[in-house]
Amino acid sequence: MANSKDKVTHHADHYRDHRSGNLNHRKYQKEADVCIVGAGAAGGVLAYELSKAGLKVVVIEAGPFWNPQTDFASDELSMTHLGWQDTRIVSGNDPLQLGHNNSGRGVGGGTTHFTGVFLRFHESDFRTQTEDGVGEDWPIAYQDLAPYYDKIEKDIAVSGPKHFPWGSYRGPYPYPEREPLSANAEMFRVGCEKLGIRSVVAPLAINSAPFDGRPPCINRGFCNQGCMPNAKFSTLIHHIPKAIQLGAEVISDSMVTQILTNEDGRVTGVTFVHEGHAYEQKARIVILASYVVETPRLLLHSANARFPDGLANSSGWVGKAIMPHSSNDVYGKFPEEIRLYKGTPVLATTQDFYETNLNRGFARGYTLHAHGSRPVEMAKGISKNAKLWGSELRQAMVDYNFYGRVTLVGEVLPDPANCVKLAEEKDEYGMPLAHVSFSYGSNDKRLIAHAVAKMNEIIEAAGGTPAFVTDDTAHLMGGCRMGNNPDTSVTNSFGQTHDIPNLFIGGASLFVTSGGGNPTNTVMALAARTADYIVEQMKQQAL
């Protein structure tokens, strides 16, 4: 059990000596104020902010409490387990690749292996229906989130350019932009420059100078395998240790299997399973910060006589309108070595194609990144669906060092047919597996085609020859969208479910549209806003 007097430092072993294996002697066994399910981007921020406000917080995390020094490695294969590997059934015309591609397992969640790209959404992202006649408007505007973006970026010392040319926030970022760049980022910027496309050094949740006891980045390149020097922010090394110092208890290796409700239709806590034994954690408020697949799964699986279609699902929108980003990669071959393995994977970015331009034949837009890759990722990408194998695959990879790569992060419009539901097959806990269905819409496909053509142009302008395009997606959003109308949304704009006032949803599940850029900043800003609301409501005894 985590003791609030323990000194939890960034380089300490968070696991050994910091938690008793005896789950019958928990810190807030009788009742916590808040029980948070999931210790990822949203769960970490919620745990920290709510503990800071003096609330008794318990965080329950399915995966381990990692120690970066002994659990992480500079190796792609062995670090696959930083993703959620439990099997999900996938269907649709474009079945999603899940696991390490877009989810996390263990304290820190996806932030342990995200690339660190830290972008804000633009004003238009919150009103796509009004502006472009597609998607839905959010119940909040950019201005509602702006102070939380400011706060999160400052809290973790985001590094970035002095001037950012797109969206409402034009910089400067709290910490200076990263240098030196990688050869791949230089290639990208040269290509953009020749075509008159503006580009910047990417805003990153990666230290460009010492911050909060953590060193600057050493360009090791393994952001997606877990940062060993702790230069890259994650909630594992930032929010969670701070939350523990402020009194929170983090229960790792424990799978929440049920949300409990009483006769008044309020939640009373959760059931979780640790090493085959079931335990109950009572709480005045439960927050699901368990991402886009597990949150609906848990709500649907917690159905009971009073809530026969699952909790918080009177609208029927639980699990609906999930969205990935389209994330096709273009590999181009160059006469000189690029060495995609070196440096922070994303160091250069353009958002010149972010806003709707109807001359392009589709609504909404996208971000492009220079994007490094280690050999497994490249070989998996170019061999996917047996496109390349045998001697052709080997020949391509012999030239690995001569490839550069550009990657798309493209908006995908919400469609209720893209959804999470329960499968027939059950897991080791007796819970039905999640069934995740996804197909691109026609607007999505036109956007991808435009972006791939643009990525080819950039590579050619930089002196390369486009060689391989891989179909890929990144990130997940939606599935419990927020809204003002309880008939067409699951929560209000603070993540409070319309049906059950003391049940909240945090982070990515709340997204109404996907935006056309990396979502982590928005996930964390939304979580900070939810935390503020909960503290305010509790002060007023409304919760």
Added chain:
Amino acid sequence: MPEYQTHYPDFDVLRQEEHWDPHTREIVTKRVKTELFLPYRFLTQQEGETLFRLCSFLLGDDRHPVISYVVHHFDSVLQAGIGESQRKIGVPRMTVLLRDGLAWFDRFCGERYGGEFLNLKETDQQLAFGQLMQDNVFMQSGNQIIPVKEWIDKILEQAVAAYYSHPAVWSEIGYAGPAYPRGYVRSEMGLTDPWEARRNGQ
């Protein structure tokens, strides 16, 4: 197997292992210690040998220590029973699919070439493998009829992940790999740290 011309004949990534953190060193160096590979736990010997040949075709490489690591890694994944991250609806679980596919392939070879795959001569093995990679070939697994491609995709995905994690392959492609605690200092175009792979004469 055709010859592949590495750009970096003098580069051996393992010469740098003393500069790697202990956890990474332990994980990576195990992959070359064939004498420490455990006997198969999920696969039968015959399944393992067939898989060895299939992986060899799929990866364009028949170096025994490297492909042997690939198959042993596959066996450990099948044995561990960890999730598959995702599985297409209608496709059996990986353990069932893999085993049913191998049995189906032997029947396929029997019908077309008069014997189980491992008993065919090399040229017939290549022909049989080539037919696998065509579209419109179907197999039975559990009570499902599914495209053989589903089976091949699973093998290819696992094979590629293990193969491109082997230090001999890292050396061949000039991937300098692990860089903790020292990191990369010279990361810009045209620059290399002294311990990275260099082309001949550079």
